Amino acid sequence: MTFQNLGLTTDLLRAVAEQGYSEPTPIQQQAIPAILQRRDILASAQTGTGKTAGFTLPLLQRLSTTKPNQGHRTPRALILTPTRELAAQVSDSVKTYGKYLPLQSAVIYGGVGIIPQIKTLRRGVDIIVATPGRLLDHLRQKTLDLSQIEILVLDECDRMLDMGFIHDMRKILAVLPASRQTLMFSATFSKAIQQLANTLLKSPTLIEVAPRNTAAEQVTQIIHPVNRDRKQELLAYMISFHNWKQVLVFTRTKHGASRLAEQLTKDGLKTTAIHGNKTQAARTRALSDFKQGKVRVLVATDIASRGIDIDHLPYVVNFDLPDVPEDYVHRIGRTGRAGNEGRAVSLVCRDEYPLLRSIERLLKRTITEDVIAGYEPTASDQAQSDQPNRKRSHQPRSQRAKPQTQAKSTRSKNNSAGARPGKRLRTA
Numbered sequence: 001m002t003f004q005n006l007g008l009t010t011d012l013l014r015a016v017a018e019q020g021y022s023e024p025t026p027i028q029q030q031a032i033p034a035i036l037q038r039r040d041i042l043a044s045a046q047t048g049t050g051k052t053a054g055f056t057l058p059l060l061q062r063l064s065t066t067k068p069n070q071g072h073r074t075p076r077a078l079i080l081t082p083t084r085e086l087a088a089q090v091s092d093s094v095k096t097y098g099k100y101l102p103l104q105s106a107v108i109y110g111g112v113g114i115i116p117q118i119k120t121l122r123r124g125v126d127i128i129v130a131t132p133g134r135l136l137d138h139l140r141q142k143t144l145d146l147s148q149i150e151i152l153v154l155d156e157c158d159r160m161l162d163m164g165f166i167h168d169m170r171k172i173l174a175v176l177p178a179s180r181q182t183l184m185f186s187a188t189f190s191k192a193i194q195q196l197a198n199t200l201l202k203s204p205t206l207i208e209v210a211p212r213n214t215a216a217e218q219v220t221q222i223i224h225p226v227n228r229d230r231k232q233e234l235l236a237y238m239i240s241f242h243n244w245k246q247v248l249v250f251t252r253t254k255h256g257a258s259r260l261a262e263q264l265t266k267d268g269l270k271t272t273a274i275h276g277n278k279t280q281a282a283r284t285r286a287l288s289d290f291k292q293g294k295v296r297v298l299v300a301t302d303i304a305s306r307g308i309d310i311d312h313l314p315y316v317v318n319f320d321l322p323d324v325p326e327d328y329v330h331r332i333g334r335t336g337r338a339g340n341e342g343r344a345v346s347l348v349c350r351d352e353y354p355l356l357r358s359i360e361r362l363l364k365r366t367i368t369e370d371v372i373a374g375y376e377p378t379a380s381d382q383a384q385s386d387q388p389n390r391k392r393s394h395q396p397r398s399q400r401a402k403p404q405t406q407a408k409s410t411r412s413k414n415n416s417a418g419a420r421p422g423k424r425l426r427t428a
């Protein structure tokens, strides 16, 4: 299967060839022909599967090969994303794949000035990539006309619902023409997603590709049991000992992300944090510094990390396990992309074992455990006060998971993230 077989025009094939893609990914093979045939689609696909090109390429082709209804440039395609980072990345893809086409696009999200966006919209655009909140601001201010939208894409729809955007989405949907083509992408299919799909889509083509976690045998997953209060020390040690050059670290809270970034910086590791309390400019700069290798460790919360797309990202560390098991899948999907090897390391303390079990149930497998000598968990391991949602506080002690023992680790000692230190290591 080639991109030519999918019926793409030469301008698009040229842009794709420049990206070095030799063949379409499974989702592209299924989505591109269906979208070109003007079908609605409901696609279960996560980041890393090539879904962005899967909807962007046929969308560009549809717009470039058909005439707009109106003489002047009015937006004809709208792509909604849950986060600013994802909007920026999708917008980059639109520009990259559409570079040989006479189409204009604009990215619209909050956290930055609205005036430049209004000026761009006034000049006329064909494609809008936006987060729901700021898009609504433009609609209220009447700086945007969505009455000519022919194609609507809802990217990472499950995440938009998780983030509470459903009301904003409904307000936006209400001003779109009913005759449009709608493309819905979601990593998971909850009842809410299915209900939304039922109301929005007309005889959709269903597309399912294997989720990253089952497809990506390239991602080696490992658990290091450790006391909560020694996680930071262990992480600093592992980064230095294995000489990891580019590590994405996940924490559950914004506060935890900032604090960890400060501590790692004190340990001499160039670290920065991205989370919802940072300005958009700070988040963009942090991501760009990390991509360019100016910063070695990027600490992120789940929401801030959505859409982070870094080619060849070798290491992802779960400093805390996420509350929602699906987030684990999203997190580890940041590594091991496009055939590259990746390693997902989780530092798990005693009270996180119920979370680990839920993740393993979702994955339908157990994750290899490896106790690092010198960091063996002890019975005194305690949760800390910046973990407001900890499930342990609702659990009788008798039902809590037991701390890991060395004995369990022996089954997997050859799967460690590298050579294991034989002695207790420095304190940070």
Ligand code: AMP
Pocket: 020, 021, 022, 023, 024, 025, 028, 046, 047, 048, 049, 050, 051, 052, 053, 309, 311, 337, 338
């Ligand atoms: P996405 O799932 O859209 O976030 O894409 C994940 C990564 O796959 C991005 O870095 C794309 O540049 C890359 N990609 C998309 N399509 C292909 C393809 N056909 N061959 C190789 N890499 C691709």
